[in-house]
Amino acid sequence: MEKSRSLRVQSSIPLWRDERFLRILGQAVFLAILAAILGYLTRNMLTNMRQQGLGLGFDFMRLTAGFDIGEHLIPYDRSSSFLRAYQVGLLNTALVGGLGIAFATILGVIFGVAQISSNFLVQQLARAYIEFLRNIPLLVLLIFLYTAVFIKLPRVKEAVMLPGSVLLTNRGVAIPWGIPTETFSLYVRILILGVFLAIAVGGLLAWYGRRTGRAPLTLLWSVLTLVGIAVVGWVALPDSPLTLDPPAVQGLRLAGGRQLSPEFMALLLGLSIYTSAFIADVVRAGIQSVSQGQVEAAKSLGLTTIQTLRMVIFPQALRVIVPPLTSQYLNLVKNSSLAVLIGYPELFHVSGTILNQSGRAVEMIALVMATYLAISLLTSALMNWYNRRVRLVER
Amino acid sequence: MTKELAARAQALPPPTERYTLLGWVHKNLFSTWYNALLTVLAFGLSYALLKPIIAWLIGQSQWEVLKVNFRLLMVGQYPMAQMWRVWVCLHLLAAIVGLTWGIWVHGRRLLAAVLLLVPLSLALLPTISSPTRLFLLGLDVFALIAFGLGRLRSLALRRLAIWSWVVYFFLVILIITGLNPAEGWFPIVPTTLWGGLLLTSLLTVVGIAFSFPLGVLLALGRRSRLPAIRWVSVGYIEVIRGVPLVTILFMASTMLPLFLPSGMRPQLVVRAMVGITLFSAAYLAEGVRGGLQAIPHGQYEAAGALGLSGFHTMALIILPQALRIVIPVLMGQFIALFKDTTLVATIGLLELLAISRSVLAQPQFVGFQREVYLFITLIFWVFCYFMSYISQRLEIALGVGER
Numbered sequence: 001m002e003k004s005r006s007l008r009v010q011s012s013i014p015l016w017r018d019e020r021f022l023r024i025l026g027q028a029v030f031l032a033i034l035a036a037i038l039g040y041l042t043r044n045m046l047t048n049m050r051q052q053g054l055g056l057g058f059d060f061m062r063l064t065a066g067f068d069i070g071e072h073l074i075p076y077d078r079s080s081s082f083l084r085a086y087q088v089g090l091l092n093t094a095l096v097g098g099l100g101i102a103f104a105t106i107l108g109v110i111f112g113v114a115q116i117s118s119n120f121l122v123q124q125l126a127r128a129y130i131e132f133l134r135n136i137p138l139l140v141l142l143i144f145l146y147t148a149v150f151i152k153l154p155r156v157k158e159a160v161m162l163p164g165s166v167l168l169t170n171r172g173v174a175i176p177w178g179i180p181t182e183t184f185s186l187y188v189r190i191l192i193l194g195v196f197l198a199i200a201v202g203g204l205l206a207w208y209g210r211r212t213g214r215a216p217l218t219l220l221w222s223v224l225t226l227v228g229i230a231v232v233g234w235v236a237l238p239d240s241p242l243t244l245d246p247p248a249v250q251g252l253r254l255a256g257g258r259q260l261s262p263e264f265m266a267l268l269l270g271l272s273i274y275t276s277a278f279i280a281d282v283v284r285a286g287i288q289s290v291s292q293g294q295v296e297a298a299k300s301l302g303l304t305t306i307q308t309l310r311m312v313i314f315p316q317a318l319r320v321i322v323p324p325l326t327s328q329y330l331n332l333v334k335n336s337s338l339a340v341l342i343g344y345p346e347l348f349h350v351s352g353t354i355l356n357q358s359g360r361a362v363e364m365i366a367l368v369m370a371t372y373l374a375i376s377l378l379t380s381a382l383m384n385w386y387n388r389r390v391r392l393v394e395r
Numbered sequence: 396m397t398k399e400l401a402a403r404a405q406a407l408p409p410p411t412e413r414y415t416l417l418g419w420v421h422k423n424l425f426s427t428w429y430n431a432l433l434t435v436l437a438f439g440l441s442y443a444l445l446k447p448i449i450a451w452l453i454g455q456s457q458w459e460v461l462k463v464n465f466r467l468l469m470v471g472q473y474p475m476a477q478m479w480r481v482w483v484c485l486h487l488l489a490a491i492v493g494l495t496w497g498i499w500v501h502g503r504r505l506l507a508a509v510l511l512l513v514p515l516s517l518a519l520l521p522t523i524s525s526p527t528r529l530f531l532l533g534l535d536v537f538a539l540i541a542f543g544l545g546r547l548r549s550l551a552l553r554r555l556a557i558w559s560w561v562v563y564f565f566l567v568i569l570i571i572t573g574l575n576p577a578e579g580w581f582p583i584v585p586t587t588l589w590g591g592l593l594l595t596s597l598l599t600v601v602g603i604a605f606s607f608p609l610g611v612l613l614a615l616g617r618r619s620r621l622p623a624i625r626w627v628s629v630g631y632i633e634v635i636r637g638v639p640l641v642t643i644l645f646m647a648s649t650m651l652p653l654f655l656p657s658g659m660r661p662q663l664v665v666r667a668m669v670g671i672t673l674f675s676a677a678y679l680a681e682g683v684r685g686g687l688q689a690i691p692h693g694q695y696e697a698a699g700a701l702g703l704s705g706f707h708t709m710a711l712i713i714l715p716q717a718l719r720i721v722i723p724v725l726m727g728q729f730i731a732l733f734k735d736t737t738l739v740a741t742i743g744l745l746e747l748l749a750i751s752r753s754v755l756a757q758p759q760f761v762g763f764q765r766e767v768y769l770f771i772t773l774i775f776w777v778f779c780y781f782m783s784y785i786s787q788r789l790e791i792a793l794g795v796g797e798r
Binding site: 023026028030034041044045047048049051117118119120122125131132134136137138139140141144148152334335337338340341348352361362365368369372373376377 | 423424426430433434437438441620621622623624627633634636637638639640641642645646649650652653654655656657730734735737738740741748752755764765768769771772775776779780783
């Protein structure tokens with residue numbers, strides 16, 4: 001600032017020594033070089049593509065896919081379009097990502113807390129778990145789980161039954177699943193009502209808390225409201241909305257329940273436990289970041305242990321935990337693309353197949369990258385919003 | 396005085412806990428009822444998990460597959476006649492590590508003994524051929540000579556040690572690749588023959604050597620006052636960090652030829668190295684940026700007051716401090732890079748994981764997934780754990796976080 005003002009006074013400085021001019025010139029040269037490189041690469045690409053008789057554009061997405069996908073959440077067969085196949089892949093990624101994040105968070109919190117437990121055995125076990133998982137590549141873990149664990153489970157005929165009628169076989173894992181009856185749609189409506197009521201209760205309690213300065217158990221009461229309505233609805237309906245369908249072995253195949261493929265199980269388990277090790281360290285660091293003085297101050301104010309945890313340690317630890325936790329979640333979603341080597345049809349795998357079928361490398365790679373980028377940016381935007389909210393607790 | 400005494404009185408546990416095993420067990424495992432419950436649960440769970448694993452290790456596992464394919468797993472199809480080059484690289488590494496140890500590390504005798512015992516005990520195995528035995532013993536000899544030198548002339552050799560690390564990374568690439576395109580002395584080994592742990596290490600070495608300077612440049616670019624440079628850096632970093640490495644590797648393997656003039660088609664290994672380097676640079680840049688942000692503004696002002704130019708301020712004042720702060724972060728990134736090299740298996744390079752897959756594709760070794768994957772897991776684990784151990788020691792030795 002100081003300098004530029006003095007420069008303005010001494011108008012005799014020649015242009016090539018004027019710092020303001022040099023800066024603009026430097027940036028212009030930088031951008032020009034960058035544009036030249038990018039232009040050169042693009043021109044090469046267009047020339048090469050013309051030689052191979054390829055065009056650019058996403059019209060091919062409407063063509064018939066002509067390949068099967070083992071697992072799909074939405075109706076799909078080989079006569080569906082490429083676009084449909086892409087959507088199937090996207091949904092599979094979302095499924096694995098969502099479930100993986102949930103399991104990884106649960107495991108991560110458990111092991112993170114266990115790591116600072118006063119119990120020697122628990123602490124050492126948690127440390128061993130974390131040190132082992134943090135220092136091996138995820139891909140090795142995934143391939144190990146797939147080829148050395150899930151594929152090597154007993155054959156369907158000798159299926160192992162776990163408690164809770166979970167069947168383990170080399171064709172996949174089957175879990176009991178509910179089949180909706182005719183009252184199911186009504187029950188869903190009751191649940192939606194419950195969600196609204198829970199939000200209302202939460203809002204009311206939060207308002208009450210702000211007015212009186214007390215700290216009501218907002219989250220607990222909202223969850224209790226929802227659970228209460230869900231239970232009452234289930235009991236009050238004449239027929240129960242879901243009938244339980246346990247899996248069973250029928251001859252050489254599995255029947256009933258929900259069957260989870262070995263690919264899916266290996267990917268989900270691998271991603272969950274691998275990410276949980278990183279989350280555990282994030283959680284530990286967050287809890288340890290709250291200074292001992294805070295706990296002592298809370299005790300001297302007469303707060304109980306649970307109150308101290310809920311009102312003093314947790315809000316402060318969360319502020320440290322959330323940013324690295326976000327990047328771990330994003331890592332998990334991005335790492336789900338490694339399923340390409342074990343054959344689970346998620347976004348990257350399906351896109352690779354589309355690419356091979358249609359030969360449109362540039363479009364497909366651009367589409368996949370844009371999709372992952374969008375997921376990343378969206379998640380970090382959401383987490384930033386949450387982070388700001390958590391930050392507001394600070395006064 | 397009384398305060399001190401009180402503190403000491405608190406620090407000492409009661410004699411029962413200090414001296415008896417039972418006291419220790421009671422305090423650390425069964426202090427309360429829920430702790431006792433946790434102990435029992437944890438013990439039961441680990442017993443249930445470990446029992447079949449140990450039973451398998453003792454009873455059913457067969458390690459023949461590793462013995463037969465050991466060379467393949469280590470160096471891929473690297474020609475037997477040129478194996479001495481790999482050994483030269485290892486000997487150089489041993490010498491540099493020994494030198495560094497002699498100059499900076501004091502104490503840590505146990506770790507040093509373990510490191511020296513590994514080649515020695517390998518050399519004593521009966522199945523190993525005599526040249527290999529000599530090479531293995533050479534590792535210890537070189538390390539010890541360099542250690543002695545470092546201990547004797549620690550001040551004079553400091554600069555040499557740092558430079559030898561930098562040069563080593565590039566030297567390794569040169570030695571493994573070779574110079575002479577014709578047959579005969581020091582021929583070029585085609586990259587298609589590289590494989591196994593050798594390829595994994597080379598990808599890591601190249602990745603570190605090239606992504607580090609690029610990462611520093613990107614970090615500086617992100618903090619630049621010139622908006623054009625800043626926005627280009629931010630865009631690059633965020634885009635790369637937003638996509639998975641496999642997509643970048645895939646792009647490097649299938650699309651790079653499209654972007655280049657029609658005659659040019661770099662080798663697959665080179666393309667993978669470019670992909671890994673570009674990817675890793677974005678993450679390193681974020682790490683370095685953290686260090687740059689931690690430098691107080693007074694440092695810039697002081698450098699300006701001394702009359703240093705912008706370039707000199709960065710090179711002599713800011714970067715040395717910033718990089719020192721982020722050494723743990725950078726080491727973490729290097730470990731991640733080492734682990735990420737397994738992803739080149741997706742584009743058909745035979746690094747450690749991919750070559751294990753091809754070993755398992757041999758008809759006589761079809762059912763040996765557990766043995767082979769456990770072995771490479773162990774290799775990765777040992778390397779990564781060692782790297783993170785070094786990073787922790789460095790952190791303490793350099794006084795990171797203390798001022």
